[in-house]
Amino acid sequence: DAGITQSPRYKITETGRQVTLMCHQTWSHSYMFWYRQDLGHGLRLIYYSAAADITDKGEVPDGYVVSRSKTENFPLTLESATRSQTSVYFCASSEGDIRHTFGSGTRLTVV
Amino acid sequence: EDKVVQSPLSLVVHEGDTVTLNCSYEVTNFRSLLWYKQEKKAPTFLFMLTSSGIEKKSGRLSSILDKKELFSILNITATQTGDSAVYLCASLTRGDYKLSFGAGTTVTVRA
Numbered sequence: 001d002a003g004i005t006q007s008p009r010y011k012i013t014e015t016g017r018q019v020t021l022m023c024h025q026t027w028s029h030s031y032m033f034w035y036r037q038d039l040g041h042g043l044r045l046i047y048y049s050a051a052a053d054i055t056d057k058g059e060v061p062d063g064y065v066v067s068r069s070k071t072e073n074f075p076l077t078l079e080s081a082t083r084s085q086t087s088v089y090f091c092a093s094s095e096g097d098i099r100h101t102f103g104s105g106t107r108l109t110v111v
Numbered sequence: 112e113d114k115v116v117q118s119p120l121s122l123v124v125h126e127g128d129t130v131t132l133n134c135s136y137e138v139t140n141f142r143s144l145l146w147y148k149q150e151k152k153a154p155t156f157l158f159m160l161t162s163s164g165i166e167k168k169s170g171r172l173s174s175i176l177d178k179k180e181l182f183s184i185l186n187i188t189a190t191q192t193g194d195s196a197v198y199l200c201a202s203l204t205r206g207d208y209k210l211s212f213g214a215g216t217t218v219t220v221r222a
Contacts, residue, residue: 031208042115042199042212043154050207058209090153096208099145102153 003027006091006103013110019078021106023091031094032074034058034066036087037105043090049074081110113138117200117213124190125221132185132216134200144176144183145210147199154199157185190220 004025013019025032030051035043035058045058047066055066063085065077074093078085088107092100114137124130136144143161147154158167160176160183167174171190176183187194197217201210 033209035210035212040214042117042214043201043210044212045209048207048209056207059211092210094208097142097203099156099159100210101156104153 004091004093004101004103006089006106008106009104011106011108013081013108015081015083015110017081019081019108021076021078021089021091021108023074023076023103025072025074025091025093027093027095027101028071029093029095030071031096032068033092033094033100034064034074034076035090035092036060036085037090038087046076046089078108081108083110086110113202113204113211115200115202115211115213117198117216119216120214121217121219123219123221126190126192128190128220130187130190130194130218132187132198132200132218133182134184134213135182136200136202136211137181138202138204138211140205141178141202142205142208143203145201145203146174146183146185147201149197149199149215150195157198159203187218190218192220192222194218195220 033048034046049068091103146157158174163178197215201212
């Protein structure tokens, strides 16, 4: 099915563990984004990518790593999870000057 | 630093009331202003406003952008309980096509 899918939907992990959140889109959109959503903050940009092998930092990149070896995939890795990274993570894609379409989100809890 | 501010942060209305949500922005390289609706899952797209003074409508929802005064409003007329949600305003920047979000307005519509 066409769309943007995130996995897993829910994840509980321990402090210090490495965690990877997956994002896959079927539209071949050039741009992909990772946002985190916390109460009172709306959505904040973590990293974005304008094309395969091109990534750049957003507003809150510390503690996160991304890669984009293929246009359709944009995984987000927490290298050593901390409690402050407990959040809902949304992946989005767009073709430049049009609206972002969001995935269903991953609710991550770090204990 | 780009800034998007929404007001009010929350409001409670009764079915049939009209709601006006506000969004002001201070953004370099501004391209467009977007409104999303979020109901405990992924944000869903409502409007994208690029030109000043042109109202966009979809059913009971409408929105307009003022690029001189740097704000936008979202109106919901004849509210229904299904309109209960968080409404997010975001600015889209030229070139990198990132979204900067406001904190959102939580609308609760009581029967």
